[in-house]
Amino acid sequence: MRPRMEVALGPLRLRNPVMTASGTCGSGLELAPFADLSRLGAVVGKTVTREPRIGNPPPRTFETAAGMLNSIGLQNPGIDRFLSGVLPEVVASGYPFVANIAGESVEDFAALAARFEAVRGTLPVAGIEANLSCPNVAGGLDFSVDPRRAAEVVGALRRATTLPLLAKLSPNVTDVRPLARACEEAGADAVTLVNTYLGAAVDWRRRKPVFGRVMAGLSGPAIKPLALFQVWRASSAVRIPVVGIGGIMDAGDALEFLCAGARAVQVGTALFRTPTAANDLLDGMERLLEEEGIADVNDLVGTLRPRAEPAP
Numbered sequence: 001m002r003p004r005m006e007v008a009l010g011p012l013r014l015r016n017p018v019m020t021a022s023g024t025c026g027s028g029l030e031l032a033p034f035a036d037l038s039r040l041g042a043v044v045g046k047t048v049t050r051e052p053r054i055g056n057p058p059p060r061t062f063e064t065a066a067g068m069l070n071s072i073g074l075q076n077p078g079i080d081r082f083l084s085g086v087l088p089e090v091v092a093s094g095y096p097f098v099a100n101i102a103g104e105s106v107e108d109f110a111a112l113a114a115r116f117e118a119v120r121g122t123l124p125v126a127g128i129e130a131n132l133s134c135p136n137v138a139g140g141l142d143f144s145v146d147p148r149r150a151a152e153v154v155g156a157l158r159r160a161t162t163l164p165l166l167a168k169l170s171p172n173v174t175d176v177r178p179l180a181r182a183c184e185e186a187g188a189d190a191v192t193l194v195n196t197y198l199g200a201a202v203d204w205r206r207r208k209p210v211f212g213r214v215m216a217g218l219s220g221p222a223i224k225p226l227a228l229f230q231v232w233r234a235s236s237a238v239r240i241p242v243v244g245i246g247g248i249m250d251a252g253d254a255l256e257f258l259c260a261g262a263r264a265v266q267v268g269t270a271l272f273r274t275p276t277a278a279n280d281l282l283d284g285m286e287r288l289l290e291e292e293g294i295a296d297v298n299d300l301v302g303t304l305r306p307r308a309e310p311a312p
Ligand SMILES: Cc1cc2nc3c(=O)[nH]c(=O)nc-3n(C[C@H](O)[C@H](O)[C@H](O)COP(=O)(O)O)c2cc1C
Pocket: 021, 022, 023, 024, 046, 047, 068, 070, 072, 074, 100, 131, 134, 168, 194, 195, 196, 218, 219, 220, 221, 223, 245, 246, 247, 248, 266, 267, 268, 269, 270
C-alpha cells in the first residue's frame, strides 16, 4: 500500500515532505520544463530582497570534491519586480510556492513579509521562509548567530503576517539550539536548517582566492553528516517542526533526515546534477517506506529522539 505522505509544518500543509531548496531552482519556473513541480511538497524560491541586487562578480560557483561552493550574493530582481513579473507566473503554474526573503534590518524583513501579506488575495504564497543566514552578503549571518537578533526578526515577521513562517538558520555557530529556540519563542512555525557552511577555495599558483570575498558557502554531499547532526540537535531542542537540508541526494538521505527529526526536507545541490532530483527522491521515498512497511511518513520523524543530547 502506498504510504501516506502528507506532512504539516504548523499551519503549512504539504502533500509530501519534499521541497526544493532556496537559490537552487530560481522561482521554479526555470525547473518546470524538466520536472512536474506540482507533485512536490513545495518549491522554495530564491531569496528576494527589498531592492534589486546584482549579486557578486564571477566566479560564483566552484565544484569541490563532494559538493560545491557558491558565492551568488543574493542576486534577485527586488520585491517590486518579483511581485509584478515573477509571482503571477508562479501562481498561474499552480505548484505550491514558499517565498524566501532576506533583509539588512529587522524593518526590511517585516516590510517584505507585509508585501506578501498584502497580495495574499490575488497572489497567494504557501508560506514565507526568512533567510536569516546568507553567508554571501556583508552582514548576512548577523541574524543567525545571535538569538536576540534572530528573535527580533522573527517577532517582527510574526506581527507582519499570519502566513506560515519558516526561519532558515546557519550551521556556522557553535550551538544551533539557542537560535532554534529563540525563533520558536518569537513565533516561527518551523525552522529550516542548514544553510551553507563557510568555506573557501584557493588558486595557489596565482596566490589568489577563487572567490573575491574569499568566503563562500559549501553545499552538497560533503555537508550531509554535518547537516544531519544539526537537524538532530535542533529538533531535540524545539517543539516546532524542523525542515532538514544539506547534501540530500537521494531517498535514503531524505529518510535519514526524517529519522533524525526533520518533518520535511529540501533538495538543493542535487538539482544542479539532475533537474528531476526532487521528484526522483519523492518516488524513491515512497518505494522505500512501502518496502519497510511504514504506512505514514510521519511515523519515521524523530525516531532517533530518545537518544537526544540532554539540554545544555
Ligand atoms: C547556488 C546556490 C544558491 C543558494 N542561494 C540561496 C538563497 O538565495 N537563499 C537561501 O536561503 N539559501 C540559498 N542557498 C542554500 C541552499 O538553499 C541550501 O541551504 C544549501 O545549499 C544546503 O543544501 P544542499 O546541500 O542540498 O544544496 C543556495 C545554495 C546554492 C548551492
